[in-house]
Amino acid sequence: MYQLPSHMQAVLASEHGGNVQDAIRHLTLGELPVPVPQRGEVLVKIEAAPCNPSDLIFLQGLAGETHSEAAVPGWEGAGKVVASGGGGLANWLRNRRVACAAPRGKNGTWAEYMIARATDCIPLRTKLRYRQAASLIINPLSAIGLLSVARASGHHAAVSTAAASQLGRMLVMLSQQQRFPMLHIVRRATQVDQLHSLGAEHVLNSSATGFYGQLAKACRELKVTCALDAIAGTETGKLLKVLPRDADVIVYGALSSEPCGQIDPVELIYHGKRIDSFYLNRWIRKQGTLRMLRHVYRIQNMMLAGKIQTQIQREAGFVDLRQALEQYVSEMSLGKVLLVPSKT
Structure with missing residues (x-):
């Protein structure tokens, strides 16, 4: 004993x-x-x-x-x-x-x-x-939850910020597995190479000259209508600006340690864009026991197979x-x- x-x-x-x-x-x-x-x-x-x-x-x-x-x-x-x-x-x-x-x-x-x-x-x-x-809990379940919410809201492609983070890398792997097109944003050229090595097809460096023009063009080509925002601060308003009409920005992090900013009310009122949030505990409560058991069984299998680490x-x-x-x-x-x- x-x-x-x-x-x-x-x-x-x-x-x-x-x-x-x-x-x-x-x-x-x-x-x-x-x-x-x-x-x-x-x-x-x-x-x-x-x-x-x-x-x-x-x-x-x-x-x-x-x-x-x-x-x-x-x-x-x-x-x-x-x-x-x-x-x-x-x-x-x-x-x-x-x-x-x-x-x-x-x-x-x-x-x-x-x-x-x-x-x-x-x-x-x-x-x-x-x-x-x-x-096992916060990052893997957040990645599953974010993709689930995006797809349930009718989105067929999304852009992810802080894509070199642990959660961002998991989004790379899960989006490939689900065949859900994603555009991944990182801060450094070396991180572009890192995400490409994980199989990410569309990666942009936010430090590059002309980044927001590149982002708007890529969003049009991939038909991105949703942004998964881990940064907040002024990034929220900038993402909202480049997305097409009726798009969603889902804020799930605050890496900038700043309130969401540069939000143009014209984008919300006349272009039908929305800002929403994702909180893991709230999402888990909606899943039910059986669905959560399936999620955690899947996560453990992926960890053991080396697909997410x-x-x-x-x-x-x-x-x-x-x-x-x-x-x-x-x-x-x-x-x-x-x-x-x-x-x-």
Whole structure:
């Protein structure tokens, strides 16, 4: 029988707000009592947990989450269920390897242990390692969800920003698999080559001279009527401008850390264009259990086959996590930073 310690190490976000660098500097390492799961919950011993852009938004106090005291960040991770609070599913998960999502309003995955709802745990295939399983939820399911929403809205081709990101690369692979034409936007010439090597056919460099003219021309040729916007800021209005009538811009990220801007009301009123949002939790709630099981089974198969992978630029323990996060913020396209609690 697994012997639980009385206390655990955890990353604490004692202050929120400010820019992302300040938010990272305010992180501290603390000791907390190991939590006790209630009925329908399990206790997961975290083996690996990534940092996603949504975690940085949380650290800056922009995610709408409020805490009266220091909170443990981390939206997702992977580990082993070591205790159950009771209930059929929770008891069945005991001793199983899982990917898990942090419960809303409670402590997250950047700790040695975390309470998770049994329904928020995904049993892992035997050969899928924690290193990849830790990022099984946010990016892969967002990529599936974004394409699903675009197709359900009647779009037959889309443009994707921040296409060199981890999620952007997954969109490359999934769009090919679904034979859904996509135009991928990156920031550097080297990233154009990287996406071509993944099989992307249409890639544009936003740093190139005449980019927006090239983008408008490519959108016409591919009949693009939807933009998947990970950046926000002025990029939202610029995308809206180049798209044809009755097009949609779906904002799902805020990499610019700026409000959506340069939005011309003429485009909305007279050209019938729309700005919408995508939030993964909201999309998941609409899917139903059976459909979600199919999605996660498909994702794990693709991971095991090497068709989608999360690049890891650095693994860090508790002690060097802040330094690793600063590295991640400076160059996200190199891959995720992965917290490994057992790493010293």
